[in-house]
Amino acid sequence: xxxxxxxxxxQRQVRRIFPELLRSRxxxxxxxxxxxxxxxxxxxxxxxxxxxxxxxxxxxxxFVFGIVFNFRGGATTPAMYAVSLLTGLVFWQFLSHTLGAGxxxxxxxxxxxxxxxxxxxxxxxxxxxxxxxxLLIGTAILLGLFLLLGGRLGAQAVWLPVLxxxxxxxxxxxxxxxxxxxxxxxxxxxxxxxxxxLAFYATPIFYDFRADVFPRxxxxxxxxxxxxxxxxxxxxxxxxxxxxxxxxxxxxxVAIPAIQSGIAxxxxxxxxxxxxxxxxxxx
Amino acid sequence: xxxVEVQNVSKRFALRRRRHALLxxxxxxxxxxxxxxxxxxxxxxxxxxxxxxxxxxIIGQNGSGKSTLLKLIAGVTLPSSGRVAVHGRVASLLELGxxxxxxxxxxxxxxLNAGILGMRHAQVAEVYDSIVEFSGIASFIDNPVDTYSSxxxxxxxxxxxxxxxxxxxxxxxxxxxxxxxxxxxCRRRIAEFREQGKTILFVSHDLGMVHSLCERxxxxxxxxxVVRSNPQETIKYYMRLVGNPKGVHTLAKGDVEVVSNNGHxxxxxxxxxxxxxxxxxxxxxxxxxxxxxxxxxxxxxTSGPDQCVARGRMHRLPVTHVWTIxxxxxxxxxxxxxxxxxPVPIDLIEANxxxxxxxxxxxxxxxxxxxxxxLPEDTEWNAVVAPDVMANEAAALxxxxxxxxxxxxxxxxxKPYMRLVWANxxxxxxxxxxxxxxxxxxxxxxxxxxxxxxxxxxxxxxxTREEVRRKVTEERSLKLGALTAVFEHGRIRLxxxxxxxxxxxxxxxxxxxxxxxxDSINLQWGAVEREGDRLTISGYSRRFPFRQIWELEPVExxxxxxxLLEAFEPIDVQEYHASIILRQEYSRWRTDHESGIFPPFExxxxxxxHLNHSYKPGLHITASGDEIPDVTLEADxxxxxxxxxxxxxxxxxxxxxxxxxxxxxxxxxxxxxGTHLYxxxxxxxxxxxxx
Numbered sequence: 001x002x003x004x005x006x007x008x009x010x011q012r013q014v015r016r017i018f019p020e021l022l023r024s025r026x027x028x029x030x031x032x033x034x035x036x037x038x039x040x041x042x043x044x045x046x047x048x049x050x051x052x053x054x055x056x057x058x059x060x061x062x063f064v065f066g067i068v069f070n071f072r073g074g075a076t077t078p079a080m081y082a083v084s085l086l087t088g089l090v091f092w093q094f095l096s097h098t099l100g101a102g103x104x105x106x107x108x109x110x111x112x113x114x115x116x117x118x119x120x121x122x123x124x125x126x127x128x129x130x131x132x133x134x135l136l137i138g139t140a141i142l143l144g145l146f147l148l149l150g151g152r153l154g155a156q157a158v159w160l161p162v163l164x165x166x167x168x169x170x171x172x173x174x175x176x177x178x179x180x181x182x183x184x185x186x187x188x189x190x191x192x193x194x195x196x197x198l199a200f201y202a203t204p205i206f207y208d209f210r211a212d213v214f215p216r217x218x219x220x221x222x223x224x225x226x227x228x229x230x231x232x233x234x235x236x237x238x239x240x241x242x243x244x245x246x247x248x249x250x251x252x253x254v255a256i257p258a259i260q261s262g263i264a265x266x267x268x269x270x271x272x273x274x275x276x277x278x279x280x281x282x283x
Numbered sequence: 284x285x286x287v288e289v290q291n292v293s294k295r296f297a298l299r300r301r302r303h304a305l306l307x308x309x310x311x312x313x314x315x316x317x318x319x320x321x322x323x324x325x326x327x328x329x330x331x332x333x334x335x336x337x338x339x340x341i342i343g344q345n346g347s348g349k350s351t352l353l354k355l356i357a358g359v360t361l362p363s364s365g366r367v368a369v370h371g372r373v374a375s376l377l378e379l380g381x382x383x384x385x386x387x388x389x390x391x392x393x394x395l396n397a398g399i400l401g402m403r404h405a406q407v408a409e410v411y412d413s414i415v416e417f418s419g420i421a422s423f424i425d426n427p428v429d430t431y432s433s434x435x436x437x438x439x440x441x442x443x444x445x446x447x448x449x450x451x452x453x454x455x456x457x458x459x460x461x462x463x464x465x466x467x468x469c470r471r472r473i474a475e476f477r478e479q480g481k482t483i484l485f486v487s488h489d490l491g492m493v494h495s496l497c498e499r500x501x502x503x504x505x506x507x508x509v510v511r512s513n514p515q516e517t518i519k520y521y522m523r524l525v526g527n528p529k530g531v532h533t534l535a536k537g538d539v540e541v542v543s544n545n546g547h548x549x550x551x552x553x554x555x556x557x558x559x560x561x562x563x564x565x566x567x568x569x570x571x572x573x574x575x576x577x578x579x580x581x582x583x584x585t586s587g588p589d590q591c592v593a594r595g596r597m598h599r600l601p602v603t604h605v606w607t608i609x610x611x612x613x614x615x616x617x618x619x620x621x622x623x624x625x626p627v628p629i630d631l632i633e634a635n636x637x638x639x640x641x642x643x644x645x646x647x648x649x650x651x652x653x654x655x656x657x658l659p660e661d662t663e664w665n666a667v668v669a670p671d672v673m674a675n676e677a678a679a680l681x682x683x684x685x686x687x688x689x690x691x692x693x694x695x696x697x698k699p700y701m702r703l704v705w706a707n708x709x710x711x712x713x714x715x716x717x718x719x720x721x722x723x724x725x726x727x728x729x730x731x732x733x734x735x736x737x738x739x740x741x742x743x744x745x746x747t748r749e750e751v752r753r754k755v756t757e758e759r760s761l762k763l764g765a766l767t768a769v770f771e772h773g774r775i776r777l778x779x780x781x782x783x784x785x786x787x788x789x790x791x792x793x794x795x796x797x798x799x800x801x802d803s804i805n806l807q808w809g810a811v812e813r814e815g816d817r818l819t820i821s822g823y824s825r826r827f828p829f830r831q832i833w834e835l836e837p838v839e840x841x842x843x844x845x846x847l848l849e850a851f852e853p854i855d856v857q858e859y860h861a862s863i864i865l866r867q868e869y870s871r872w873r874t875d876h877e878s879g880i881f882p883p884f885e886x887x888x889x890x891x892x893h894l895n896h897s898y899k900p901g902l903h904i905t906a907s908g909d910e911i912p913d914v915t916l917e918a919d920x921x922x923x924x925x926x927x928x929x930x931x932x933x934x935x936x937x938x939x940x941x942x943x944x945x946x947x948x949x950x951x952x953x954x955x956x957g958t959h960l961y962x963x964x965x966x967x968x969x970x971x972x973x974x
Contacts, residue, residue: 006358006367006373007367007369008292008358008361008362008365011358026398027398027399030395037387111381112381113359114359116381116382117358117373118399118401277360277361280354
């Protein structure tokens with residue numbers, strides 16, 4: 001019965017995450033596809049929503065800031081401001097949607113956790129998976145719009161996967177951490193909801209880091225460093241830089257988020273694994 | 284290697300196991316490990332192992348830690364200290380439908396649910412068809428499950444669970460939920476797993492089920508394990524733990540011991556328990572509701588070493604049970620009466636004596652036979668004896684190698700409509716049951732205030748088999764050297780020495796009237812009249828106006844079997860026969876015209892297949908086999924020759940048949956009112972000449 005041995009004293013071992021997840025990959029994919037099917041089966045326009053949401057968000061932000069305030073956010077043309085908005089939105093929404101749903105995921109699937117033994121990581125990871133699919137759609141729209149509005153994909157675009165890798169590590173780490181904490185302290189998910197709204201404004205989405213933030217905060221080092229604690233600052237700026245401006249990313253703006261993501265991933269995985277075994281006592 | 288190892292396991296919960304908020308005093312303090320936590324130990328130093336193929340029961344009061352223990356073994360939570368290890372795949376009935384989503388189709392849910400239970404897609408694909416077939420909802424499989432009825436939903440969930448093929452099966456109190464049908468399915472599944480030699484861990488309040496299913500019982504009391512030598516001891520200890528000691532009394536005299544325990548009674552003979560499950564228990568039904576005696580509040584009113592009176596006050600009926608129990612010699616006398624405080628309408632009275640499945644043979648009035656095996660699919664109590672036979676005396680004989688005593692029960696019923704039935708219980712309880720029951724006619728339903736005798740059981744233990752048989756069969760037997768012929772309610776059982784030669788309905792007659800076969804076993808037989816060595820018995824038909832009179836008389840190496848037909852009105856018979864159904868060890872047959880073999884039984888081959896080719900009338904038909912005496916059915920030439928026909932019964936019920944068949948070749952055989960000699964044969968049994 002190899003593969004079906006269970007021992008309670010090994011359950012808290014962090015190194016067991018990988019073999020266990022590898023064995024549960026089909027389950028992970030099943031849960032992702034279940035979620036997608038549920039989400040789109042009865043929705044009138046099906047997957048179209050996945051296209052419409054970032055576009056509508058971009059349209060309203062463009063209307064408010066681009067037209068009402070006549071704001072450019074460091075972009076050269078109004079068209080590039082729209083692309084810049086969409087870039088920020090697509091990658092921001094990946095994080096915010098994943099963390100919002102991810103934090104609640106274990107509690108929502110409480111009856112599963114309470115009944116069956118499987119690597120608990122699968123539950124928040126399936127939320128990441130679902131949002132990855134949406135991100136894929138968002139990215140396709142982004143690239144389409146970018147090329148349509150006369151942009152050209154330069155060599156620096158090879159940085160995109162690297163940047164995204166950093167963001168993914170961050171999202172996975174935070175999703176693991178927040179979902180496990182939410183099992184023990186149920187207000188964590190509300191804190192996350194409020195935090196994400198605040199972070200939306202503290203992240204260069206409808207404005208630009210180098211054009212709008214840097215010149216103004218450089219004289220307030222304390223405020224500046226606090227602002228830089230947000231890993232999405234560096235990531236969104238870098239996405240724009242390599243995609244729209246075809247420039248290599250600023251080292252600082254990649255290194256800081258990379259370190260933060262690494263820490264988030266390790267802390268998230270360890271905390272999650274330490275608590276995974278007794279989550280059912282609290283669900 | 285054990286499949287489950289539980290080593291010194293403790294599980295503690297913080298006493299206020301509420302959901303904290305992070306931004307509360309408790310939350311932050313808890314997170315920073317400030318403040319002492321009050322703890323509650325759900326399990327405390329529990330250790331045991333389970334070997335593959337074992338069935339272990341876990342019992343205990345509510346809150347004793349049973350469910351926590353199952354959760355630990357399922358891996359759903361971790362122990363606070365100690366170690367739990369499982370070597371093999373675990374499944375539990377708790378997981379039924381885990382992860383089902385109502386928007387998804389049946390097919391999608393099968394894959395998802397099976398995936399959650401640990402199966403890979405390829406494995407699911409292999410058993411997919413079988414799952415769908417088991418669920419019986421093939422035509423809805425591509426519809427979303429929210430279009431299913433709740434029954435279909437459960438069936439599908441159950442079908443998946445049934446195909447996970449675990450090594451270890453965990454069963455929690457699940458049997459207490461769901462409808463009757465679902466509970467039955469669960470029970471059946473558990474019994475099946477048991478048959479397949481799977482390991483089962485079983486938590487239940489149904490002590491009868493635990494007792495019959497489990498080799499070993501773990502009793503948890505306040506989180507600690509209480510160790511007792513065997514399931515019986517453990518269950519007894521548990522019942523004393525939870526039961527009301529006022530309602531327990533033990534009677535003993537010689538080899539016989541009776542424990543009357545709060546509305547049920549267990550019997551022991553030479554320290555071995557012969558009862559199973561709840562033992563002897565009573566039940567009343569009033570206004571469509573069942574009231575078991577064990578749900579009353581019992582008190583021992585008067586007690587002595589070999590007798591006592593127990594009184595059980597019912598809560599929902601104005602009735603107090605009065606049991607008078609006495610041991611006389613090796614006989615337990617149990618009188619069940621009720622004292623009504625007000626007039627009470629009672630529509631059913633029942634008493635069940637559950638005995639071990641080591642009892643394999645039953646005797647019921649002038650009938651006897653073998654208890655059918657209790658199969659996993661038996662989910663209801665099945666009567667073993669035809670319900671239209673009435674008797675007051677019944678006995679059960681244990682397996683030859685069993686140390687249990689024979690049981691002979693004589694029931695005196697104080698209500699005329701009382702009946703006695705031998706039955707098998709369901710596969711979960713796994714006992715034989717002698718049930719005395721009475722559906723009280725509507726006119727009598729009202730029981731006036733005051734005392735009423737209902738039933739008296741005389742349970743005689745430890746007679747020898749011969750004594751039991753003699754007591755119930757002597758009057759009805761012909762002893763012919765090594766051959767014994769026993770008349771049993773329209774059939775004759777043949778024994779040669781200790782060997783039973785016949786099977787199923789043994790030797791019997793049947794007549795075809797108006798296209799209906801009238802078997803002699805379905806006539807209503809009266810008492811046996813005996814004149815020296817000659818037996819006369821008559822049986823009335825309930826369908827047509829006739830009776831049969833059988834005359835059995837010894838002849839050389841056998842006996843003659845004359846059947847007289849007394850017609851009360853003119854009767855036309857299409858055909859009739861006298862037949863002997865022999866055991867399948869008989870392999871060859873011989874008539875006056877030809878001979879042949881009895882072929883093996885094949886499923887699918889028509890029942891009652893004629894094996895001869897010549898239909899000429901004849902005088903003899905003989906069956907022979909190895910190491911069993913030849914049996915010959917011989918016609919009386921004066922009566923006219925029948926067709927002597929060898930047959931096989933069907934593959935389901937196996938027997939070799941010798942038949943003397945009278946047919947109406949041209950028109951019906953017409954009988955005027957009066958008595959006619961109708962069949963006259965001899966049954967001759969002698970050892971084979973050539974050996």
